[in-house]
Amino acid sequence: MPLDVHIALDRLTELLMAQERGREDAGRDGELTPAEVHEQLRQVAEDPLLIAALDPIRRAPPCKVVCGKCRRKLSYWAFSPTGGQVWFHENGPRREWVAKRAENPGYPLGPQPPEPFNYWAIGGGLIGPDTEPRDPSADMGKWLRWQFRCGKCNHAVIVTNTTMIRRLLTSLARGERKIVL
Helix, strand or coil: CHHHHHHHHHHHHHHHHHHHHHHHHCCCCCCCCHHHHHHHHHHHHCCHHHHHHHHHHCCCCCEEEECCCCCCEEEEEEECCCCCCEEEECCCECHHHHHHHHHCCCCCCCCCCCCCHHHECCCCCCCCCCEEECCCCCCCCCCCEEEEECCCCCCEEEEEHHHHHHHHHHHHHHCCCEEEC
């Protein structure tokens, strides 16, 4: 898996460098407008080469994300089953519990999403009470910036989908199962 992770990291780096060169070629320096930021984030999330590079590592188990101040669990991140986005949920994998329920559930189980999400907590969507979108004009599912807030120490961090991809790939490359925000 490390080779696949490095291929995806290389593609992400190429995309970001191309965006920077485009800004320099246009004579732009300084801050981007919110629309420009959103467009660059969308380009990364929809890049076919990055999506193809992520395919071999999509089944990697989710990584636990913790607060940078108090180390409380904030979320779990994993790559979406398709596309160049990171999915997250406040409750992580519950493999043993779901496997036991699947053997004798007492009622029919609904269809499960693809790996690695098939053992995640079901219900409540993919965001938790301490997570909110930071792109108010975007459609649900297209939000590319998120704020994670620690419920214990109130530390808040806004991350882009691009940053989430980079942090998740870096964690996988190092063989770590935890990301500190």
